[in-house]
Structure formats: structure tokens, C-alpha cells
Amino acid sequence: MKLHLVFDLSILTPLVGALEGHGHSITGTDVTLEQFAVAASAGQVDAEIAIVDGGLGVIRRQDCVTLLKEVRMRVPDMRLIVILPELDSEWQRSLGMYGIYDVYAAEQFGIEDIQKWIQTKKTLADIPGFSVDMPELPQNQKNVTKKVGFSLEKNKGKIQTLLADWTKGFKRSEKDVNPDESESIEAESHEVTEHLESLVDAKIEEVQEHAETDESKKPVLQPEPQPNYQVSQPFIVAVGGLANRSGNTHTAIQIAYETASKGLKTAFVEYRNRPRPSDIVSFATDFDGLKFKCQGIDFFPNRSPFDVTEVYTLGYDSVILDLGVLVDENEDRLEMNSAAQEFLRCQFQFITLSAAPWDLHYIVQHLNELSVLLRKSSFIINYADEDMIKEFREMFPAITSIMNPLEANPFTDSGELAYWLERPKEKRKRWFVQ
Structure with missing residues (x-):
């Protein structure tokens, strides 16, 4: 059975191992519902069943319904098993409207529960308020x-x-029976x-x-202690550019330094969708072939697309991805590469750009092709003065833009780029017991 899992990272690692041990194939994973919807829209989900934490990365239940509706439309043949943080009939009915019937409320679950949910296929009759009215009974049977x-x-x-x-x-x-009878x-x-x-x-x-x-013979059972896999979900921040030499690596290091300065265990990943020399290993003093440490940041140079997920599981509070250029030019058209796919799956998305006239013209010329990347990203404008940033904001009022006073030393928090650290984290976490 091919499965796609959407859970907190603390659950994914033991859950993937447990399901693979029971003969299932895990074809993909996501750590937020929004990433899951983006992956489905991009045609990156190939599974028979997706098992989803319905409260993951969302505050309102309507956000969950909207994102899963998009997944349902993009991958109509895939069965969705949704685990809600609490029993909510209205939430369940809203999902049922889009043919999502396999909905369960569970705060703690095990591999046996997952197996049962896979084997038990619910229908419309299991959705509260969707039962078909029975025909009226004869008067003598009411x-x-x-x-x-x-x-x-x-x-x-x-x-x-x-x-x-x-x-x-x-x-x-x-008339049929005599009085004696x-x-x-x-x-x-x-x-x-x-x-x-x-x-x-x-x-x-x-x-x-x-x-x-x-009742008198029934023994009093004490629940056996179970190990709980529950840690905070890391901040995953993507930093990508639309062209070479936009200050992308410099800006990503600035963000990593800000998060590390606030006491977060931080990893910086130099993502490479194709082999080329590293830009950051030159200032390493203790490189062990995997990573080196500098200014409180763990740097992972020259990581391939297959290495990124492994870094996510190493227990960091924040992971900053230096994705490089997100698009490739092909006959005067732009095509998103694998770095762009990783960019779209991240919680926080930043595009680096200069406010030079030729860079602004580049955006305007390819605006339709870049629309997917611009949907929820923010621009960090490098090499710009006040007049240039004002001009940019007048041209693109719908796009969040941040002026970065780029300095020669990237290990500075003067840019205040990690403003997203003030956002509250999810309060409720799902538990998987093994």
C-alpha cells in the first residue's frame, strides 16, 4: 500500500518506520497541510492513501477544509484519512461535503489504529447529519x-x-369467526x-x-506506560533568488544568525539541485565532511535534495535553506526547478532581489510565470535605498517587501529579517505511540 503522511516531524520518523515495518510504502511526507496542498497542486503526490493530521499548521478548521478540498480536487482518486484533534461534527460534515469520509478524532494513536483505519473504509452514512431519511412507517407501526x-x-x-x-x-x-371460537x-x-x-x-x-x-470478576487494568514522541516543530525558512548574484546566500546567513542569536538551535543548509562548488565551505575551520559550526550555526554545505529531509529530523529549532536560483530560463520562458519545489513546501518563503531597474523589469516581464512563487512569499530587497524600495512597493503593492541594509558581514541582526519568530506556534500536537 502506497501511503503519503502529513504529520509533525516528531511523529513522521517513528511512524514511517512502523508503517514500513508492516509492509507499507511511504511515497511522500509533509509537515504542514499547506505544504501538502502545494505538493498536490504540483503533481508531487503519488499515493493510494494519505493519512493527515487535520489540525497541523492551521488555526481555524476552515483552513483545514480549504486545503484538503484543494488536495481532493488535485488528486481525486486518493483516499484521505484525516485525524482531528477533537470530536467536531461540524468539522466532520464540512470535510464530508468534499467526499472525505474517513475522519477520526484521536489525540494519541498507535500502529494498530493506523492499520484499522486503512482497512476500514467509511462512507457518507458515517458523516453526522448526512444519513438518508427513512420512509414513513404505517400508522400502526409508528x-x-x-x-x-x-x-x-x-x-x-x-x-x-x-x-x-x-x-x-x-x-x-x-365476520370470519363465530363467538365460541x-x-x-x-x-x-x-x-x-x-x-x-x-x-x-x-x-x-x-x-x-x-x-x-x-463486574465483580473484572480485573482492574493499569495502562502500560507508552513512550511519547513529541517535540516542537522547527521553523523551516526558504530563501531563494530569481537570478544569480542577488545576495541570496548572504541574506540566508543573516536570517540564520538572527535565529541563533535568539537562542534557537539553527541549521543552515546550502541546497544544490545540481553539483557545483560550495560558496560557504571556504570559511569553515572544523568541516568534518558533513557540517561545520560558525557563530552558533551548524552549516551543511553542498546538500542534495535527498539530504534536506534528513536535516529536518536532527532536532533543530530552525532550518534555513539557501536554495539559490529558483527558476531556469528556457527559450525566453522561466521554468521552476527542484529548488522551487522545495521553496513552495516551506513554512516561510523569502525571495531575494535588488531594486535595480533591470531586476524590476525582469519581474514584470515574467509575472505570470512567477505567480506561483509569489503567492505567499515576501521579497527581501538588497542593495536598495529608500527611494528604490518606495518605487518597488508602488509597483507591487500586494507583495510584502522588506528592505535589507546589506552589510559586508552577514553575521548581523541589523536587518531584522526574522520577524516571523514572533508568531505563535501551534498549541496542540499529535502523539504517536509505538
């Missing part, structure tokens, strides 16, 4: 009701009433009613005695 959790004791009076009504069926109409049948029905009522009373006593005996 007093017969069916309830879940039937109680003999509570329904004793109803049973006796129904038995009395049922035994009246033995009485034939007067009528008296005989009436007596017979009375005997049957008394006999069945005595059986019901005996059954009630038997059930009560059995329940009391079972």
Missing part, C-alpha cells in the same frame, strides 16, 4: 422504535405493551401474553445477575 444500546430493564414496559398488541393478532374479525382465541392470546411476559422477566433477572458477576 410506536415501534429502534435504538442503539437497547436495555431490557428500561424497555420492560414497552416490551409488555408490544406483546399485548402482538397477541391481539390472534383475534380474527367477527372468539372466546377460545381470546383466552389463548391471554395465556401466550402471560407466558412471554414471564420469559422477559426471567431474562432481565438473568442479564442483571450476569452483569453483576462479570
Whole structure:
């Protein structure tokens, strides 16, 4: 079974191992619902089932519904199993409107629960408020009701009433039965009613005695302690440029330095979608082939697309990606490369640019091709004075722009670029027990 998982990083590592150990193939993972929707829109999701934390990276339930609706539209044949942080029938109905029926409320779950959810396929009938109305019963059957959790004791009076009504069926109409036969049948029905009522009373006593005996024999079970995998989700920040020499690496180091200065365990990843010499290893003093440390930051130079996910699992509070140029030119058209795909999957997206006239012309010329990258990103304008940044904001009022007073030394927090650190983190975390 090919699965796609959308969970906090603290859950993904043990969950992937557990599911692969049960013979499932994990074809992809995401750490926020928004990343999941972007991946689906980009055609990067190839799975039979996606198992999703419905509260991951969203504050309002409507955000969850909107993002999963987009996934549903992009990958209509994929089954979605959604785990909600609490039992919410309105939330469940909203998802059911888009054919998402496999919805569960669970704060803590194990591999057995996942296996059961995969094997149990829900339908529209499982969504609250979506049940089909039953046809109206005949008048003589309206007093017969069916309830879940039937109680003999509570329904004793109803049973006796129904038995009395049922035994009246033995009485034939007067035109078919003579008076002598009528008296005989009436007596017979009375005997049957008394006999069945005595059986019901005996059954009630038997059930009560059995329940009391079972309750006294039932051992008191103490829950076994389970290891909980729960750590904070890291800030994943993507920094990419639209052209070479836009100050991208310099700006990414500035952001990494700001996060490290605030006490966050920070990793800087030099992402390479194609092999080329590193720009940062030259100032390393203790490079061990994997990483080196400088100014409180762990630098990972020359990391391939396959290495990035591994860094996410190393327990950092923030991971800053220097993605380089996000687009390639092909016959006067721009095409997003693998760095752009990684850029779109990140929580915080920054595009570096200078405010030079030729750079602004470049954006205007390719605005339609860049629209996907600009949807939720912010521009960091390098090499610009006040007049240049004012001109940029007048041309692109809908795009968030930050003026960066670029200095020769990147290890400075004068740019105040990590403003997103003030945003509150998610309050509720999902637990996976193994």
C-alpha cells in the first residue's frame, strides 16, 4: 500500500518506520497541510492513501477544509484519512461535503489504529447529519422504535405493551369467526401474553445477575506506560533568488544568525539541485565532511535534495535553506526547478532581489510565470535605498517587501529579517505511540 503522511516531524520518523515495518510504502511526507496542498497542486503526490493530521499548521478548521478540498480536487482518486484533534461534527460534515469520509478524532494513536483505519473504509452514512431519511412507517407501526444500546430493564414496559398488541393478532374479525371460537382465541392470546411476559422477566433477572458477576470478576487494568514522541516543530525558512548574484546566500546567513542569536538551535543548509562548488565551505575551520559550526550555526554545505529531509529530523529549532536560483530560463520562458519545489513546501518563503531597474523589469516581464512563487512569499530587497524600495512597493503593492541594509558581514541582526519568530506556534500536537 502506497501511503503519503502529513504529520509533525516528531511523529513522521517513528511512524514511517512502523508503517514500513508492516509492509507499507511511504511515497511522500509533509509537515504542514499547506505544504501538502502545494505538493498536490504540483503533481508531487503519488499515493493510494494519505493519512493527515487535520489540525497541523492551521488555526481555524476552515483552513483545514480549504486545503484538503484543494488536495481532493488535485488528486481525486486518493483516499484521505484525516485525524482531528477533537470530536467536531461540524468539522466532520464540512470535510464530508468534499467526499472525505474517513475522519477520526484521536489525540494519541498507535500502529494498530493506523492499520484499522486503512482497512476500514467509511462512507457518507458515517458523516453526522448526512444519513438518508427513512420512509414513513404505517400508522400502526409508528410506536415501534429502534435504538442503539437497547436495555431490557428500561424497555420492560414497552416490551409488555408490544406483546399485548402482538397477541391481539390472534383475534380474527367477527365476520370470519363465530363467538365460541372468539372466546377460545381470546383466552389463548391471554395465556401466550402471560407466558412471554414471564420469559422477559426471567431474562432481565438473568442479564442483571450476569452483569453483576462479570463486574465483580473484572480485573482492574493499569495502562502500560507508552513512550511519547513529541517535540516542537522547527521553523523551516526558504530563501531563494530569481537570478544569480542577488545576495541570496548572504541574506540566508543573516536570517540564520538572527535565529541563533535568539537562542534557537539553527541549521543552515546550502541546497544544490545540481553539483557545483560550495560558496560557504571556504570559511569553515572544523568541516568534518558533513557540517561545520560558525557563530552558533551548524552549516551543511553542498546538500542534495535527498539530504534536506534528513536535516529536518536532527532536532533543530530552525532550518534555513539557501536554495539559490529558483527558476531556469528556457527559450525566453522561466521554468521552476527542484529548488522551487522545495521553496513552495516551506513554512516561510523569502525571495531575494535588488531594486535595480533591470531586476524590476525582469519581474514584470515574467509575472505570470512567477505567480506561483509569489503567492505567499515576501521579497527581501538588497542593495536598495529608500527611494528604490518606495518605487518597488508602488509597483507591487500586494507583495510584502522588506528592505535589507546589506552589510559586508552577514553575521548581523541589523536587518531584522526574522520577524516571523514572533508568531505563535501551534498549541496542540499529535502523539504517536509505538
